[in-house]
Amino acid sequence: MSKKVKVKIKYNSTDSPICDLYQDISIDEAINELVDNLKLEKFSKENRIRYGLFFPDDGSQIDGKKRVGDILDDGMELYLADVSNPWFRQPPRTQSPGLRPSPPPPPPCNEVQACRLRLAHGCTYTIPNDRVIIDRSFLIEHLPKSEVIRQDVQKRMFGNAPLGSVSRDPHCEVFRKGERWFIRAIHSVYVNGKRYKGTEIPVTGSLMEIVLGDKGWHITIELFTP
Incomplete structure (x- = not known):
């Protein structure tokens, strides 16, 4: 019987249930199970949503091919999000309800990153x-x-x-x-x-x-x- 890893999965700004993941499956397989168990949307309009797991400390995405037992430990907190639009990278809303959010100011033309x-x-x-x-x-x-x-x-x-x-x-x-x-x-x-x-x-x-x-x-x- 495969052992499990107990981790906290945060998939929006408020919900973060504790989930058990089998150690011998891949991260991609674990994501599919989480999407089903948490009843998350699988399609946006007609396009399938591709979910990923992310480390909360630096926001880096976990390689989906890696095995759960090789990279995750009990008690870890992970973010589950649409890889094309991660919810945790969205700026916080400060506007009052009903008001349209102001667009962010454009970066200076001479800003070099x-x-x-x-x-x-x-x-x-x-x-x-x-x-x-x-x-x-x-x-x-x-x-x-x-x-x-x-x-x-x-x-x-x-x-x-x-x-x-x-x-x-x-x-x-x-x-x-x-x-x-x-x-x-x-x-x-x-x-x-x-x-x-x-x-x-x-x-x-x-x-x-x-x-x-x-x-x-x-x-x-x-x-x-x-």
């Missing part, structure tokens, strides 16, 4: 000098040693691992051109399931998730004002 990479949970890398080249050696150098060892073990046991899909040669480059940030996909880079190679991709929004290689390594690109 910095960029950092969320390489794994609790592991970030701020890009120096507005440019960084990412390859497998870069990830091995900056990821926690425990994660690098786990990837090596997974590759030995199963013949592949996400880190092994990242090229030993330069895989991609993240750089600033003028006031905008771009990704140069030297090898395969996936954004929202679409594959890019040999092209430049603009970084849109304050958070953008990319995958390096087929079933490869997930990186979240975050733009911020220093």
Whole structure:
């Protein structure tokens, strides 16, 4: 009988029930069970809603392919949200009922944002000098040693691992051109399931998730004002 992990799932600003998740299922499978048990909407108009689990401390999304028992512990609090519109990143409403909310002020035209990479949970890398080249050696150098060892073990046991899909040669480059940030996909880079190679991709929004290689390594690109 598979053991369970007891976690607190917050899926809106008020509700946060305690839920039991089997340790031997994937995060994606756990999400499907939570959506059914909590009776959440599965469609927005005619489009299926894609839910994700997020860490509340930094808002990073948990890799859906990882096993529950490998990444979650009893007593943890997690956010469950539509990945395209996470409820916990919405600004609080301060207007009185019945009044239309005021649009946020436009950012100054001369504002230049910095960029950092969320390489794994609790592991970030701020890009120096507005440019960084990412390859497998870069990830091995900056990821926690425990994660690098786990990837090596997974590759030995199963013949592949996400880190092994990242090229030993330069895989991609993240750089600033003028006031905008771009990704140069030297090898395969996936954004929202679409594959890019040999092209430049603009970084849109304050958070953008990319995958390096087929079933490869997930990186979240975050733009911020220093």
